[in-house]
Amino acid sequence: MAMLHFTTACWKNFQGDRLNKQLFFICRALHKSAASDALGISAAREETMPESMISPANVGEKPRIMTLKEMPGPSTLSNLIEFFWKDGFSRIHEIQMEHTKKFGKIFKSRFGPQLVVSVAHRDLVAEVLRAEGVAPQRANMESWKEYRDIRGRSTGLISAEGEDWLKMRSVLRQLIMRPRDVAVFSDDVNQVVDDLIKRVLILRSQESDRATVLNVNDLFFKYAMEGVAAILYESRLGCLENQIPLETQDYISALHLMFSSFKTTMYAGAIPKWLRPLIPKPWEEFCLSWDGLFKFSRIHVDKRLSEIKAQLQRGEEVKGGLLTHMLITKEMSREEIYANLTEMLLAGVDTTSFTLSWASYLLARHPHIQQQIFTEVTKTLEPGAVATADDISRLPLIRGLVKETLRLFPVLPGNGRITQDDLVVGGYFIPKGTQLALCHYSTSFDEENFPDSLDFQPARWIRKDSTDRVDNFGSIPFGYGIRSCIGKRIAELEMHLALTRLIQRFHIGVSPLTPDVKSKTHGLLCPAGPIHLQFIDREN
């Protein structure tokens, strides 16, 4: 276990902390906000621009700044038909591409009174993100906030805004944002990778060919949950065991409810309150799934808290990781800790597991690339060596594999921002308070950014020298800037260590049971069908 050391000196502070509110909740909102962005869930005004912007710049040689009214985009009717009639919810990424082709770098979509401006070019995405203020806002989180208010819970990093967000972000940023902060978790994650490998052996032994693992996403879901919880809660959940403990199963059910009722829970925020008595299901399911997620966090946080108290009462030195640090330093209230761990766990499971599923699928479909990566791994690591975070810098193709997977299958195909100031983007005046959708999916396939963009080429991410910058705003799967993914380094650690070990140990092949797997949007971009893969022992 990665250890931080605490003494009784911290305890005085710690004891004063009382549980004065109930728990709180979180997560896929950001992951959901991708959908709401595409839908234009929050309203914006198509107002005229201030006079100062009209002249003199507009009358001289500079290009005229245009208004939102002049911006192209699909009609409200065609959007409604696309989404509600033709199940556009599961094709949000494709619709993003189609609209980009048809309307260009920047376009608007409207749903009744609600408007969203889509930004679909790398340079414009950069313009928006570089102009951000100190506390950017991603999307309208009213339904999330309402749930917390009803239950008396706090906000976490995903759902908080303004000062509250800034305060929590500055605490967490210091703990997990840099690669060296998370490198200390290598051993914890590697223990989970051990269990992943054992699970592969068990699962494939149950199939007639003794090679196939059915529906690898189920396996990676359990790995991702176990891995992120080992870091966040400093405890093992038993996800990769034959018999999953009951409380972990309850959490998984709550997560599945959130996921399976994605559409209904999306409507939970969209349906006006006065209609809830007539259509109660979406809001009820929304609250029920969050109740389950919060309950789980509270159990694990309180468990660790009791252990710490007992240790301190015995006069022992307290050693621990992230949670111990948060509980002892009291930089956040207990409610905020509950909230943040709930949000981070939720944000950290499907995202990582889908990416691992796609990465394995791509390796299986491209055996020659898999061989190149295997060669890099065997040349870099001693036979049988277990890679740690420090080794990953010497495995550029493993890093390229994750980047390329996220380019082809960005888990969040779009991200959102609500503008906090009036802006000019792509020659258009965008008033403060407008919902922007940053179209990461379409920029990922823009040939200008990535030549032969449909091809799987992990090597495209390798830098020729230190001045060569391969990454650009065309593919920013973790976002960019002050509001970017706080779990990026944790996710990378989990994925790098798991993929390195899988490649060392197995040749991953496509099962004849697996057809060409397409992606669909279901909150996140996920495989539209199960991925079955073969894990064949490599000869030593």
Ligand code: HEM
């Ligand atoms: C492949 C894995 C992952 C991907 C692709 C991903 C992607 C993202 C993206 C695109 C955002 C929004 C960034 C922005 O608005 O600019 C985000 C935010 C966030 N992610 Fe992740 N994520 C991943 C894994 C994780 C993990 C493992 C955790 C937790 C340990 C996590 C926790 C969060 C949180 C808390 C936020 C909100 C940050 C804030 O608003 O300050 N994510 N993620």
